[in-house]
Amino acid sequence: MNEARGLVLGLPGSGALPAQLAQALGWACVPLFVRAFPDGESLVRIDAAVAGRCVILAGSLDRPEGKTLPLLFAADCARELGATQVGLVAPYLAYMRQDARFHPGEAISSLSYARLLSRALDFLLTVDPHLHRHTALSAIYSIPAVAVAAAPAIAQWIVREVPSPLIVGPDEESAQWVAQVAQAAGAPWAVLRKQRQGDREVLISAQGLPPAGGCTPVLVDDIVSSGATLAGAARLLRGAGHPAPVAVVVHALMDEAAGRGILEAGVSRLVSCDAVPHPSNAIALLPAIVQGLAPLLEAA
Known part of the structure; x- marks a missing residue:
């Protein structure tokens, strides 16, 4: 060319x-x-x-x-x-x-x-x-x-950056991405359940989540805008005794306040693919x- x-x-x-x-x-x-x-x-x-x-x-x-x-x-x-x-x-x-x-x-x-x-x-x-x-x-x-x-690139980043990962989807719709990432990373995975109550309010349940063990949870989602889903999932994981999760998203549509809310909910690190230019971009x-x-x- x-x-x-x-x-x-x-x-x-x-x-x-x-x-x-x-x-x-x-x-x-x-x-x-x-x-x-x-x-x-x-x-x-x-x-x-x-x-x-x-x-x-x-x-x-x-x-x-x-x-x-x-x-x-x-x-x-x-x-x-x-x-x-x-x-x-x-x-x-x-x-x-x-x-x-x-x-x-x-x-x-x-x-x-x-x-x-x-x-x-x-x-x-x-x-x-x-x-x-x-x-x-x-x-x-x-x-x-x-x-x-994006799953192969995300999986490579997780294998490189996160010891003993447990791949977690914050809702049922994330299952397709979570399964692909987990398979590529050779890691176990689980999917939480979500009930949306408004644009910025969600209820997350722990159905399907394994008990806390020696793994580091990695929340994986395709789109993050308000951040409510990831924040709710992070709070649930911490409440269940899991270590502070890492969060990885494909499309980072959140503003500064939403990103701050996710971190304040207990996420140790928030990264994204560079699909959308954002300060959290870490995966090419x-x-x-x-x-x-x-x-x-x-x-x-």
Whole structure:
């Protein structure tokens, strides 16, 4: 691969991902220029030649309200300027959790967002999307879409950093990630039970938790925003006599207050994958992203 073949465009707030990805691919990289006008509209500009090139828009879609329109404008602009293919590498893919109509009249935003992006892009790569009621990305996206697993990278970090780990999922939905991480790390695992009582209030029960022993609990979850689930799980573990747990998350969407609340609940260390730029980032996903991207680029 070479710079003449492809261009990586860094989305706003994308951190180091675009430059790292471009270097791994041997492509050129420029940030997408986005300027806000006083009336709230935005100017989007691509400061590089795109004719005859495959263009990858790179950056996570956390806080998606301010990122989606520039993404769509950039994809459309790249096509108009002669790009051969336009793809998206978004380690965090927004709007996947609203995967059903929980109350009358609600938009199923995972479906709406998938239709929106599928019309704008030729391919998509993300990391551990929240697939609960949707069986796969292909069930809602009409373009080639790859979901990369963070479990191998997380398992390697746990084996390196945590002695005698016990992998613990804070709720039933975390079971799929917990099982993968535990298998890759060669460690025992358990899943707690959660009952949500509001956006920031949850009840965690110890059903399925083994008695305290010589293991260090490692709480593993895919998405953390309010931090209530991890904090509740940490308090339960400490109350059951377990050592202070380590917490590892794939997508760190929490603010400073949420992160502080998790640590105050008894977590000894809080780390995340670099899917979303965050001070807790400690686990690199670039090798897995590049590997997952290879078949998409071969087909492009």
